[in-house]
Amino acid sequence: MRKILIPFLLLAIFILQACGSTETSKTEQKEENTNQKSASETITYQSETGPVEVPANPTRIVALSNAPNVLALEGEIVGVDEWTNMNPLFQEKLEGIEVVSEENIEKIVELEPDLIIVGSHSKNIDKMSEIAPTVAYTWGKLDYLEQQIEIGKLLNKEQEAKEWVEDFTTRAEEAGKEIKEKIGEDATVSVFEYDTKSAYVFGNNWARGTELLYQTMKLEMPEKVKENALEPGYFALSTEVLPEFAGDYIVLSKNQDGDGSFLETQTWKNIPAVQNNRVIELDTKAITYSDPITLEYLLDVFKKAFLEELN
Incomplete structure (x- = not known):
């Protein structure tokens, strides 16, 4: 009896495996067709x-x-x-x-x-x-x-982008309110950078965190910066006039390939923000864009610096 059952069992197993392979093949083919259609749309x-x-x-x-x-x-x-x-x-x-x-x-x-x-x-x-x-x-x-x-x-992916914008704006605006409560409504912030020839101060739309600081967090910039850098986006400075453009707080974009020798001058060291340890130093290479990845990074940096680290 056992000898008779074994061939039938083997046959049944073979048929089930064949059916399973057929169904798997159909599923794979369906997925492939879907992917091809998606790629061609x-x-x-x-x-x-x-x-x-x-x-x-x-x-x-x-x-x-x-x-x-x-x-x-x-x-x-x-x-x-x-x-x-x-x-x-x-x-x-x-x-x-x-x-x-x-x-x-x-x-x-x-x-x-x-x-x-x-x-x-x-x-x-x-x-x-x-x-x-x-x-x-x-x-x-x-x-x-x-x-x-x-x-x-x-x-x-428009909806995904809109959701991020809405969420980020809410978080950044709230952070701005918290920061202003701590440093004062009228406290000013300057964003400086330097290359091999000059130092620069930035307006409110030249990356380096400027959009976040000024547009969304609504922090204040010094009057000299408004007058000279707001419209063109940036303004070149000599070392001698740096104090005139320095805010109560400074964001310093440090260009490792630039000439930062002015940072060792008494002119720089005597700026109140520098004397009071109110300088946020950032790597220029990391902050020259205004995309979500950069902005999320900067939001974290600014919140920690203004709310926890700076005087």
Whole structure:
């Protein structure tokens, strides 16, 4: 009896395995078809220069501009500009990503992008448009929060971008109120930076945390800064006039490749904010963008500095 049952049992097991394999194969095929359909779908994006048909779910993005905004939305980047690549805040996310430029068209072709993002000032935009749908942005045309929403539209993630903007604005405004309660409603903040030739002071829209400090937190800037840097965005300074532009608090963007010798002068050391240890030092390479990743980093830094560390 056992000898008769064994072949039937083996046959039953074989049939069940075959059915299971067939169902698995059908499921895999269905998933593959879905992925292919998703990859082939497009949306019409209204760019600065007119409508552009772009992938609904781009998977090979070359970002020569606004790469940090794309990273914040977990966009799949295959090529990035050298400046973003050097930023310490993004290095982990960009590990293994190719560094490309507007001038190296052949390298961009090799990456087989399905979407290219550039600045409106970039060279070879026409050539890049022949490789993949190409969208250009003019720096400063949108404010720093609007720019993130615009990237959200481009990547078909507008709602996600809007939710972040709303949440971040609420948190930043609340932090600003707390900071003003501590340092005083009229206390002023200056943002300085230096390169190999000059020192600079910034207005309210030149990255380095300026949008966050002045636009959203609504902290005050010195009158001299308003008069000279607010409209152009920045203003070059000689060491001798630094005290005239220094606020009660200073955010110092330290450029490791620049000439910071003025920091050793008595002119700098005699500034009240310096004497009172009211200087927040930041790495220039980490703060030259105004994307969500940078802004979240700066919000944490400013809250800790103003509310816990500074006098």
